[in-house]
Amino acid sequence: MAVEVLVLREAAAGEKRVAATPETVKKLLAAGARVQVEPGAGLAAGITDQAYLDAGAQAAGAAARAAAELVLCVQPPPAEAIAGLRQGATLVGVLQPQADEARAAALQARGIRAFPLERLPRTTRAQAMDVLSSQAGMAGYKAVLIAAQLxxxxxxxxxxxxxxxxxxxxxxxxxxxxxxxxxxxxxxxxxxxxxxxxxxxxxxxxxxxxxxxxxxxxxxxxxxxxxxxxxxxxxxxxxxxxxxxxxxxxxxxxxxxxxxxxxxxxxxxxxxxxxxxxxxxxxxxxxxxxxxxxxxxxxxxxxxxxxxxxxxNLASMGAVHASEMYARNVYNFVALFLKDGALAFDWNDELLAKTAWPAAPEVAAAEAG
The missing domain is CATH 3.40.50.720 (NAD(P)-binding Rossmann-like Domain)
Structure with a gap:
């Protein structure tokens, strides 16, 4: 069976970006995933629901969150939304679990395998997955335009x-x-x-x-x-x-x-x-x-x-191009463990091992030993 992948509609106030584009949806499908996108997820970034459907995605229904094995987002979902995710699901995004006790508790209560992309090692191999760099570029650009306006x-x-x-x-x-x-x-x-x-x-x-x-x-x-x-x-x-x-x-x-x-x-x-x-x-x-x-x-x-x-959140002001870059970063990271329609985590890969939160049991055991 294909892995169930869900692209969330962002809930944070003022957030216009989206974690997948039609381009990356096609790549996820090619990797053996079944992709669902929540209605309206890409509208603020210039992507219609129909564009996702044309790329091969399906419109997410009410039960999608409870069924998805892999969930993609930009900013962390609120604690109550995390509580509605599938037990043991994998969540990828800029999650900052240490910044909110309720969020961290919700992730642990559901046994969510979280990959906060801000924890990604800054290595040469990781450059294509580096969301901090891609989004900082947009932020720097917008900051100067704001300065010029003021x-x-x-x-x-x-x-x-x-x-x-x-x-x-x-x-x-x-x-x-x-x-x-x-x-x-x-x-x-x-x-x-x-x-x-x-x-x-x-x-x-x-x-x-x-x-x-x-x-x-x-x-x-x-x-x-x-x-x-x-x-x-x-x-x-x-x-x-x-x-x-x-x-x-x-x-x-x-x-x-x-x-x-x-x-x-x-x-x-x-x-x-x-x-x-x-x-x-x-x-x-x-x-x-x-x-x-x-x-x-x-x-x-x-x-x-x-x-x-x-x-x-300056990057969100350039939501179209910021989303394109972010979605490619996310896909490149997900491609490390999404292969042939299955999720397979190689904990010898430092990009996975050092990004995971909390540390995967295999990694925690190795560190303890």
Whole structure:
């Protein structure tokens, strides 16, 4: 018999993405699955129910959740929805079980084999499954567009009959996937762009996108390509130089985030107070507390003439392409254990073993031994 796969309609407020597209539905069918999609699951991402049917999926009925062996989602279902899933089902998505006790308890009560994709090892082999990277790219892009909308100035240099307009000076804090996409987007809009990261090895990446690496004279270079912790004196000097530099910046986009941990505070309230009136800060790290002390998650506030925006779930704002990337990531991960119409978990595969939550019995036994 074919494996029963269910694609959920997202329940989180404002979530527009979907965990499967007609493209990935066809691939799941080719792997021997029977795919059901909840009505309306893809509408906000530009995918009609008919498009799923044309790809070979079936419309999920009321009993689908209780029957599905493999359930695909973007954000975690609420605890009451988890309670309605099949006992021992497999759930794949960005689940963050440790962030909600009720959710974790519901998963364990139903014996759900969960694969929170945010736990996926960041290896070369895992790149095609890396939902954090694919969704961060969209978030970085949207963050710059929000900044451009909020800024009371042009981004590019313009020569007009009324005189020359100087380009905006934009600083991107953090040179991960989101930061690099933000740099590229701000450059396309014609701004003068700088990138700042505590890892000096990011200089080449920033410069390759047309940005200028902001060197504050303090290096956090450590062993093995990882940043070392700065001393109190080094951090104070870095903060002083950054505060001075921000006085001449028009737009700051903060992107520094650490999965599973609060975002590091980089832009202090004093720095915000020292910026020019009309300046804009967009804090992409707002969901985990923000890189800026003035950030209020989900709000746009003004402090001393400086606009500080803390948008949430930016990837969902680009739901069409974000869903396409996310769905491919999910399929590539599922393909590790969905073969010939059956679910078969190879716990010697670190991508499965290290992503599973809680640790599968086989893995837990190996670790205990």
């Amino acid at each position: 800024a009371p100035r042009f981004f590019p240099m313009l020569t007009t009959a009324a005189g020359t307009i100087r380009p905006s000076k934009v600083l991107i804090v953090g040179a991960g996937v989101a930061g690099l996409q933000a740099i590229a987007t701000a450059r396309r809009l014609g701004a003068q762009v700088e990138g700042f990261d505590v890892r000096p090895e990011t200089r080449e990446q920033i410069e390759s996108l047309g940005g200028k690496f902001l060197d504050l004279g303090v290096s956090a270079a450590g062993e093995g390509g990882y940043a070392r912790q700065l001393t109190d004196e080094e951090r104070a000097e870095q903060q002083r130089r950054l505060a001075d530099h921000l006085k001449g910046i028009d737009v700051v986009v903060c992107t520094a985030a650490v999965p599973g941990r609060p975002a590091p505070k980089i832009v202090t309230a004093a720095m915000v107070a020292g910026m020019k009136p009309g300046s804009v800060i967009v804090d992409l790290a707002a969901e985990t507390g923000g890189n800026c002390e003035a950030t209020r998650p989900g709000e746009t506030v003004e402090q001393g003439g400086v606009t500080v925006a803390g948008p949430l």
